[in-house]
Each structure stands twice: as structure tokens, then as C-alpha cells.
Amino acid sequence: MQQLAIYRTQIEEGLQELALDNQPRELYEPIRYTLELGGKRMRPILVLLACDMVGGDGRHAIAPALGVELFHNFTLLHDDIMDEAPLRRGQPTVYKKYNPNIAILSGDVMYTIACQQVAEAPASVLKPVLDVFHDTAIKVCEGQQWDLNFETDEQVAIEAYLEMIKLKTAVLLGGSLQMGALIGGASANLAKDMYAIGVHLGLAFQLQDDILDTYGDPEKFGKQVGGDIIQNKKTYLLLQAQQQANASQSATLTHWLTVESFQPETKVEAVKRIFDALNIREQAEAERDRHYDIAIKTLEALTLPAEAKAPLQQLAAQLLNRDH
Amino acid sequence: MQQLAIYRTQIEEGLQELALDNQPRELYEPIRYTLELGGKRMRPILVLLACDMVGGDGRHAIAPALGVELFHNFTLLHDDIMDEAPLRRGQPTVYKKYNPNIAILSGDVMYTIACQQVAEAPASVLKPVLDVFHDTAIKVCEGQQWDLNFETDEQVAIEAYLEMIKLKTAVLLGGSLQMGALIGGASANLAKDMYAIGVHLGLAFQLQDDILDTYGDPEKFGKQVGGDIIQNKKTYLLLQAQQQANASQSATLTHWLTVESFQPETKVEAVKRIFDALNIREQAEAERDRHYDIAIKTLEALTLPAEAKAPLQQLAAQLLNRDH
Numbered sequence: 001m002q003q004l005a006i007y008r009t010q011i012e013e014g015l016q017e018l019a020l021d022n023q024p025r026e027l028y029e030p031i032r033y034t035l036e037l038g039g040k041r042m043r044p045i046l047v048l049l050a051c052d053m054v055g056g057d058g059r060h061a062i063a064p065a066l067g068v069e070l071f072h073n074f075t076l077l078h079d080d081i082m083d084e085a086p087l088r089r090g091q092p093t094v095y096k097k098y099n100p101n102i103a104i105l106s107g108d109v110m111y112t113i114a115c116q117q118v119a120e121a122p123a124s125v126l127k128p129v130l131d132v133f134h135d136t137a138i139k140v141c142e143g144q145q146w147d148l149n150f151e152t153d154e155q156v157a158i159e160a161y162l163e164m165i166k167l168k169t170a171v172l173l174g175g176s177l178q179m180g181a182l183i184g185g186a187s188a189n190l191a192k193d194m195y196a197i198g199v200h201l202g203l204a205f206q207l208q209d210d211i212l213d214t215y216g217d218p219e220k221f222g223k224q225v226g227g228d229i230i231q232n233k234k235t236y237l238l239l240q241a242q243q244q245a246n247a248s249q250s251a252t253l254t255h256w257l258t259v260e261s262f263q264p265e266t267k268v269e270a271v272k273r274i275f276d277a278l279n280i281r282e283q284a285e286a287e288r289d290r291h292y293d294i295a296i297k298t299l300e301a302l303t304l305p306a307e308a309k310a311p312l313q314q315l316a317a318q319l320l321n322r323d324h
Numbered sequence: 325m326q327q328l329a330i331y332r333t334q335i336e337e338g339l340q341e342l343a344l345d346n347q348p349r350e351l352y353e354p355i356r357y358t359l360e361l362g363g364k365r366m367r368p369i370l371v372l373l374a375c376d377m378v379g380g381d382g383r384h385a386i387a388p389a390l391g392v393e394l395f396h397n398f399t400l401l402h403d404d405i406m407d408e409a410p411l412r413r414g415q416p417t418v419y420k421k422y423n424p425n426i427a428i429l430s431g432d433v434m435y436t437i438a439c440q441q442v443a444e445a446p447a448s449v450l451k452p453v454l455d456v457f458h459d460t461a462i463k464v465c466e467g468q469q470w471d472l473n474f475e476t477d478e479q480v481a482i483e484a485y486l487e488m489i490k491l492k493t494a495v496l497l498g499g500s501l502q503m504g505a506l507i508g509g510a511s512a513n514l515a516k517d518m519y520a521i522g523v524h525l526g527l528a529f530q531l532q533d534d535i536l537d538t539y540g541d542p543e544k545f546g547k548q549v550g551g552d553i554i555q556n557k558k559t560y561l562l563l564q565a566q567q568q569a570n571a572s573q574s575a576t577l578t579h580w581l582t583v584e585s586f587q588p589e590t591k592v593e594a595v596k597r598i599f600d601a602l603n604i605r606e607q608a609e610a611e612r613d614r615h616y617d618i619a620i621k622t623l624e625a626l627t628l629p630a631e632a633k634a635p636l637q638q639l640a641a642q643l644l645n646r647d648h
């Protein structure tokens with residue numbers, strides 16, 4: 001935990017030191033604004049952590065770690081336009097606070113600054129690090145497009161949903177670990193194992209997100225519990241329920257998915273009742289745990305000292321809000 | 325000319341060979357569509373030409389050259405959203421043909437593929453090539469933002485206008501030559517001279533564009549002559565005229581810049597009459613020629629064989645539609 005706090009401080013300090021007060025201010029102010037909204041800095045922490053874990057010199061990983069955080073924030077900036085999201089971390093999104101053009105163009109600059117930071121990786125591993133970064137970036141965009149498509153698709157298969165969250169969320173966690181490992185001098189194979197750990201953690205994390213949105217403790221959750229149900233969001237829970245519902249449950253679900261005027265609490269309760277009847281929560285938890293277990297087992301199997309693995313084990317537990 | 329045609333063929337073939345038939349098709353189809361709209365492929369040709377010019381192996385320059393062309397087309401894709409441009413090369417722009425979200429996200433993918441191609445530069449020069457590419461990319465975005473700002477700015481200084489077209493257009497020509505030279509094994513200084521040549525050619529090219537829009541031969545120009553005047557575009561010509569106009573000319577200009585309903589030909593004629601009275605065309609041509617001459621003199625001064633310089637001299641002459 002100590003170690004994770006140190007990584008986080010390094011990231012915050014690194015972000016502070018980026019020269020982001022250039023002209024025209026229309027481009028740079030939104031970048032500073034976005035970074036100052038905060039966040040867990042999970043992805044850059046994974047870069048630093050992976051570099052240390054394989055015995056590398058953490059100083060070499062800082063710029064690429066900042067690059068990954070900048071990339072992540074760039075995707076949020078563009079995604080918020082596409083998703084018409086008014087708020088991000090309780091504050092107006094860039095396209096709302098400024099305008100869509102500024103969100104597009106300052107996002108493009110932010111992406112370029114991300115590339116600059118990643119390109120500060122040591123020369124000896126620059127090409128493999130870039131390969132992972134670019135491959136990850138393309139997958140994240142593909143995931144976002146599938147997500148946009150699913151909004152209007154009538155039917156979304158569970159496998160397609162899992163592939164979407166893998167691309168949109170999980171591969172960037174995997175890529176962060178892989179990049180950090182490569183920078184730290186890991187073999188290509190070890191770095192690939194790190195990638196797999198990140199992807200499975202990411203899947204577990206996103207499934208946990210789906211579960212918490214419906215079953216979270218309102219006191220701890222931060223967002224409105226049931227928001228996904230209210231918005232008809234095609235989550236793992238809803239897709240499983242649609243697939244397993246009997247005729248009567250299916251009709252009830254369809255009613256709530258199409259009714260225009262409703263009491264939010266009534267809708268949430270009604271849909272949850274179907275989830276509960278079908279044991280959807282348990283199924284989602286099982287799928288989440290399956291990915292979590294793969295990640296942990298892969299981590300345990302790495303031929304690295306136990307103490308080197310401890311920070312990632314700790315972070316994984318935190319990510320899934322587990323107390324062990 | 326023979327040589328320039330060979331470069332162009334290499335670029336077209338390279339673009340054809342890019343694997344752009346991935347899923348989801350919403351992301352990849354617009355990229356293919358944009359590339360198939362064609363264009364002069366001026367920037368990638370400059371990359372190949374510069375590599376050859378300094379005695380390098382042209383094969384190493386092909387992927388980065390494709391990267392530059394992909395980058396250029398990515399900026400067009402995003403710019404067309406911001407500029408609300410319905411047509412590009414006579415065809416619907418991506419945001420019109422598909423929708424703005426698809427234009428944003430397929431643009432982001434296109435930019436990433438551009439980065440992948442640039443990263444194929446030889447390992448020995450990868451970092452300096454990336455530095456030029458990123459620096460150029462940031463400047464191009466800054467230029468676009470200044471251009472957007474100028475649309476609503478009351479006053480735009482000539483110097484600010486020249487800086488804007490330098491950033492938006494000229495630095496990418498400079499960056500293309502610099503990247504090609506670095507890939508070809510040029511010293512940092514020679515590569516910087518190549519950058520300067522490209523920047524001044526780019527400025528001359530853009531000024532020529534401003535001149536042709538008002539004074540071009542309607543038979544050869546391809547676009548409506550006078551389009552900039554009709555749209556109140558703040559070109560070098562208009563900004564100079566505004567600065568040099570006497571009280572009566574100033575009043576006439578203001579009338580035409582603010583009148584809502586007008587006959588296009590009448591407006592074009594009236595504004596041209598003021599340009600002519602102030603010798604604006606001659607001033608623009610002098611500024612164009614000044615940059616062209618700097619480019620040519622810098623090229624002549626390079627300690628390279630005369631035959632190595634010939635293709636760039638030829639291309640420069642073509643760019644400015646000169647016959648010599």
C-alpha cells in the first residue's frame with residue numbers, strides 16, 4: 001500500500017510537471033482541466049508497478065506511464081462527445097464546458113502528448129513498447145465503436161459483450177502492465193503474461209462495475225445505484241437476464257425496456273426482481289471471480305520473488321474492493 | 325518527373341496494402357473511403373524524396389511516408405467536422421456521409437495507424453523521427469485551432485495569419501522532408517535544413533492558394549474563383565487589404581463583409597477592385613516568392629550532388645504551378 005501510494009505520487013507529480021500552458025489556450029486548458037479532474041491513476045500505476053516487479057529501473061517507466069494516463073484521458077474526452085455525457089467525475093465534460101470542436105482538437109493534442117511521453121521509453125525497448133501502445137490504442141477505439149453499436153443493436157450476445165469490455169477497458173490495463181514489464185527489461189513472454197494478468201483483472205473490474213451499479217451499497221457507490229437499469233444499459237446482468245428469462249419474465253423485461261414514463265425506483269425494483277429470480281448476480285460474480293482467479297493464478301505462476309508480486313496482488317484486491 | 329511518378333506509385337501501392345478491412349466496419353470503412361478520395365500525396369512523396377536525396381535506402385522510408393499521409397488524412401477527417409465542410413474532393417466528407425461520432429473515432433484509429441507506420445522507421449533513427457512527427461502533429465493541431473479562432477476574431481494581424489498557415493500547413497511539409505532525411509541517414513543539421521525548405525515551400529504554396537482563389541483561371545482552378553471573398557475568409561489578401569485600406573475603401577470592405585444578401589459576382593468584383601487599387605495581388609506574390617526563394621536558395625546551398633536535388637526542385641516548381 002505504501003508502494004502504491006508512492007507510485008501515485010510519482011504520477012501526480014509527473015502530470016504536474018508536463019508543460020501544458022502553451023498557446024492557443026483553447027487547446028491546452030481543456031487538457032489541464034481533464035487531468036485535474038483526478039481519477040485513480042490505475043493505468044500509470046500499473047506501468048510503474050510492472051517495471052519494478054520485473055526488477056527494472058522505475059525512473060525509465062515514468063514518462064510512458066504518464067503517456068498511458070494521457071491516452072486514457074484523451075479517450076474519455078472523445079468518448080464523452082460520442083456518449084453525450086454531461087458530467088465526468090461530477091464536473092462538466094470538456095465538450096459541455098467548452099464545445100465539441102475544442103473537445104475533438106484538444107483530445108488530438110492530448111493523444112499526441114501521450115505519444116511523446118510513451119516515446120521516452122528507453123531506446124532498447126522503444127519499438128516493442130510502441131507496438132503494445134499502438135495495438136492497445138486501436139483495440140480501445142474498436143471497443144468504443146462496439147459499445148456505440150450495441151446501444152442500437154436489438155440483440156447483443158454475451159460473448160460480444162465480453163469482447164467489447166475486453167477491448168474498451170481490459171486491454172489498456174493489460175497493455176499498461178506489458179509496457180511496464182518491457183521497460184523493466186522483462187522477456188517478451190513474461191511481458192505477455194503480464195498483459196494477460198491485466199486483461200483478466202480488467203474484465204473482473206468491469207464486471208464488478210456492472211454488479212455494483214445494481215447491487216452496490218448506495219452509501220459507498222458514489223453514483224446512483226440502478227443507473228444502468230434506468231438507462232437500459234446493456235450490461236452483463238441485463239444480457240444474461242434477457243437470454244435466460246422465461247416468457248413472462250421476458251415480457252416484463254421488454255415492458256420496462258420500452259416504457260417511456262416510469263418511477264425510477266419501481267423500474268429498478270422490478271428488473272432486479274427478475275435478476276434475482278434468475279440468479280443473475282451470482283452468475284456475474286462467478287464470471288468476475290473466474291477472471292480474477294485467472295489473473296491471480298497467472299501472477300502466482302510467474303517466476304519472480306514473492307515480494308515483487310505483492311504490490312500487484314494488493315492492487316488487484318483493491319480493484320475488486322476485496323478486503324483480504 | 326519520372327522519379328516523382330515512381331514515388332507516387334509507391335505510395336498508392338503502399339496505401340492499398342494496408343490492412344484496413346478489420347471490424348467493426350464503422351471504423352475502417354471511413355478510413356478506406358478517405359484514402360480513396362485521392363489527393364496529390366505530396367507529403368509522403370516528400371518523405372521518400374528526402375530519403376533518396378540524402379543517399380538513403382528508400383525502402384526504409386515507405387512506411388513512415390504512409391504514416392504521414394495517414395496523419396494528414398486524419399487531420400482532414402477531424403477538421404471537416406470542425407469546419408462543417410460538406411464536401412472534400414467533390415465527395416461527401418466522412419462526418420456527413422456517416423456521422424460525427426464515426427468521423428471522430430475512425431479519425432482516432434487512422435491517427436493510430438499513422439503512428440504505427442511511422443514507428444516502422446529504422447531503429448537507429450526511430451526516436452528522432454518520432455520527435456519530428458509528434459512535434460509536427462502538435463503544431464498542425466495548434467494551427468487548426470488558430471484558424472478556428474480567427475473565424476470569429478475581429479482583427480487578425482498578418483503575422484498571426486502567417487504563423488497560422490505555417491503551423492496548419494507548412495510544418496507538415498517541413499516535417500515530411502525532415503523525417504525522410506533522418507531516415508536516409510542525414511545529419512541533424514542537414515535534416516533541419518530540409519525542414520526549413522519544406523516550411524518555406526509550404527508557406528509559398530498556401531499563399532499561392534490564397535492568390536489563386538481570387539485570381540486563378542476559372543478553367544484551371546477547379547473550385548469557384550472568388551470563393552474566399554464570398555465566404556469572408558481571412559486570407560493574406562483580405563487581411564492586407566484591411567490593413568492598408570483608406571477610410572472609403574475600409575467602409576466598402578466592411579459593407580461587403582457584413583451585408584447578408586448579395587450577388588456573389590458583384591461582391592467578388594467589388595472586393596477585387598479594392599485589392600487591385602492597393603496592389604494586394606503583387607504584395608501576396610512578393611511574399612510567396614520570398615518564401616519560395618528562401619526554399620530554393622536553401623536547397624541550392626546544401627552540399628549534395630546537383631542530380632540529387634533535381635526531384636525536389638522539380639516538385640517545388642510543380643507545387644507553385646511554375647513552368648520553368
